[in-house]
Amino acid sequence: MTTGLPMAFPTEGLPARVRVHEVGPRDGLQNEATLVPVEVKAEFVHRLADAGLRTVEVTSFVHPKWVPQLADAERLLPAVAGLADRPGADAVRLPVLVPNKRGLDRALALGARDVAVFASATESFARANLNRTVDESLEMFAPVVARAREAGAGARGYLSMCFGDPWEGPVPLDRVVGVCRRLLDLGCDELSLGDTIGVATPGHVTALLTALNEAGVPTGRLAVHFHDTYGQALANTLAALRHGVTTVDSSAGGLGGCPYARSATGNLATEDLVWMLHGLGIDTGIDLGRLTATSVWMADHLGRPSPSRTVRALAGRSTFQDVSRDSRDSHKEQ
Amino acid sequence: MTTGLPMAFPTEGLPARVRVHEVGPRDGLQNEATLVPVEVKAEFVHRLADAGLRTVEVTSFVHPKWVPQLADAERLLPAVAGLADRPGADAVRLPVLVPNKRGLDRALALGARDVAVFASATESFARANLNRTVDESLEMFAPVVARAREAGAGARGYLSMCFGDPWEGPVPLDRVVGVCRRLLDLGCDELSLGDTIGVATPGHVTALLTALNEAGVPTGRLAVHFHDTYGQALANTLAALRHGVTTVDSSAGGLGGCPYARSATGNLATEDLVWMLHGLGIDTGIDLGRLTATSVWMADHLGRPSPSRTVRALAGRSTFQDVSRDSRDSHKEQ
Incomplete structure (x- = not known):
């Protein structure tokens, strides 16, 4: 990245710094068909840290029957735990997903200092994903979050289907606000608002954030988690930044979002996000060149190109000069 | 689109209506490897009109040696000209690109009422694309634009490399402003600001539009033409809308931007744009379902899937219920 691109244009009304919450090793690999060896995963997490990411969601302590891709959680977490002990600003937060109290106990026993639970804003998805009502799932999470906080761990609450639901269609704002309030009441210190099927648009994002503020939820407790299923993730992120959000979830190389797979969830690619943030003059601490090299390396392991634009x-283009040949060929003598 | 998605959230400070300038038949097909028969192109333009597009750039009167994909311009324009005579608000503008005076004469002889010239903000691209300096290319366009206006035709000026250039890197704002002023002085009634290599970010867009305003160029004369090479096109469009731009270029199905081709120019897909605009409560007059069906039909002709997300x-998903199976599978028991 010695080309001077993207040019940085600091923009009024946007945060000076954004924390990228990297979900590639967990949310990304969980949705890939290929099983990745634990050694490769550990190297992946280390490479992400070396590229400047300071929050890397590592894995999930779910039952291996449900997510075989993450069955190695108890070997992976110790293999990367040293990153959390790096000095000062180099320390890396390594959150892990815990589906229930048993998963939490396993994670804490391995020294996890940040955990996350995964709730749904809609009844249909709570039923499909957790085989519970929304109320029942929150009851299940209550002791998990309480125990995590007692142990001094950070507790993030994911909330899926915050904008649209495949069964129910549009999701009313007040429905989302209600579940957010309850997750905070349980003790979650951060909420990640998920657009699981990628249907949100920027005005919808602003409307939801405004409704949450009006219900007493401060923007500082909120992260956004957009999927690029309809190509909207980055525009939605821009709307969230304008509202003051400073934590954004994304997946290195767009892992988990292979565009031609039926099961694509379409995670926003960290590189596409970082290109925009750096263009806006927003500090991320991330080295885009090293991050891209990491995603190319992982794509080689998965045997398919990265979906990140x-x-x-x-x-494969060592300099921007390489781009010139394409542009010249395609626009010749228009 | 009976699902109620995207939900419409009209947003303060954005235009109530946007005119989409569809470039698929010209800019899109020009950059596709497959040669499309003229009958298919004519049907494509008709389908786009029937989907509600009211500006469809049809073809280019360039020498066939340079762009064999558009060598049928003299057969295609008469085959679609009737669309321009539809009554009232149903009339479709059918601009064509003209590289020089000879191309203009051919276009006018066939009844073209809107033409466009294609200039460059940088010397490197003017040399590569037109084998001329910027000055020489503007001298070449001067009589073309003058003659077009005398004949009562609209004259659009495309300006490429407005943000970054593959040889020169970052492009200074004042360089772009200077060429814009000269294109307006030639008589162009609209300028399309092109991010030909897709490197722009939203702050850069706002900075360029502001600089143009300060130099006396009103926003109402400006269109934006973003490429999705780095995934930024829609976020950049949002920034332009906030600045008051109401004309946006895009390509149905993302034609011309196949993500795995080395020659990809990465046109913003009209469908991705329309999803965002409708979500913002902005009127486009476009039926997204019919447009998507048109792009699927064209992708079948080209023998590859559309790059539009x-x-x-x-x-292939008749209802949003189909999406549910994917979401359920991929998130099962997180």
Whole structure:
């Protein structure tokens, strides 16, 4: 990235710094068909840390029957735990997903200092994903979050289907606000608002954040988690930044969002996000070149190209001069 | 689109209506490897009109040696000209690109009422694309634009490399402003600001539009033409809308931007744009379902899937219920 691109244009009304919550090793690999060896995963997490990411969601302590891709959680977490002990600003937060009290106990026993629970804003998805009502799932999470906080761990609450639901269609704002309030009351210190099927648009994002503020939820407790299923993730992120959100979830190389797979969840690619943030003059601490190299390396392991547009644009082109041949050919003598 | 998605959230400070300038038949097909028969192109333009597009850039009167994909311009324009005579608000503008005076004469002889010239903000691209300096290319366009206006035709000026250039890197704002002023002085009634290599970010867009305003160029004369090479096109469009831009270029199905082609220019897909605009409560007059069906039909002709995320998300799924199976599978018991 010695080309001077993207040019940085600091923009009024946007945060000076954004924390990227990297979900590639967990949310990304969980949704990939290929089983990745634990050694490769550990190297992946280390490479992400070396590229400047300071929050890397590592794995999930779910029952291996449900997510075989993450069955190695008890070997992976110790293999990367040293990153959390790096000095000062180099320390990396390594949250793990815990589906229930048993999962939490396993995670805490391995020294986890940040955990996350995964709730749904809609009854349909709570039923499909957790085989529970929303109330029942929150009852299940209550002792998990309480125990985590007692142990001094951070507790993030994921909330899926915050904008649209595949069964129910549009999701009313007040429905989302209600579940958010309850997750905070349980003791979650951060909420990640998920657009699980990728249907949100920027005005919807602003409307939801405003409704949450009006219900007493401060923006500082909120992260956004957009999927690029309809290509809206980055525009939605821009709307969230304008509202003051400073924590954004994304997946290195767009892992988990292979565009031609039926099961694509379409995670926002960290590289596409970082290109925009750096163009806006927003500090992330991330080295885009090292991050892209990491995603290319992981794509090689998975045997398919990264769905990230920025990775595709930068990979294999040592300088911007390489781009010139394409532009010249395609626009010749228009 | 009977699902109620995207939900419409009209947003303060955005235009009530946007005119989409559809470039698929020209900019899109020009950059596709497959040669499309003229009958198919004519049907494509008609289908786009029937989907509600009211500006469809049809073709280019360039020498066939340079762009064999558009060598049928003299057969295609008469085959679609009737669309321009539809009554009232149903009339479709059918601009064509003209590289020089000879191309203009051919276009006017066939009844073209809107033409466009294609200039560059940078010397490197003017040299590569037109084998001329910027000055020489503007001298070449001067009589073209003058003659077009005398004949009562609209004259659009495309300006490429407005943000970054593959040889020169970052492009200074004042360089772009200077060429814009000269294109307006030639008589262009609209300028399309092109991010030909897709490197722009939203703050850069706002900075350029502001600089143009300060130089006396009103926003009402400006259109934006973003490429999705780095995934930024829609976020950049949002920034332009906030600045008051009401004309946005895009390509149905993302034609011309196949993500795995080395020659990809990465046109913003019209469907991804329309999803966002409708979500923002902005009127486009476009039927997204019919447009998506048109892009799927064209993708079949080209023998490859559309690179538009919205097309991929909607195509082959008769209802949103179909999405549910994917979400359920991929998130099962997190």
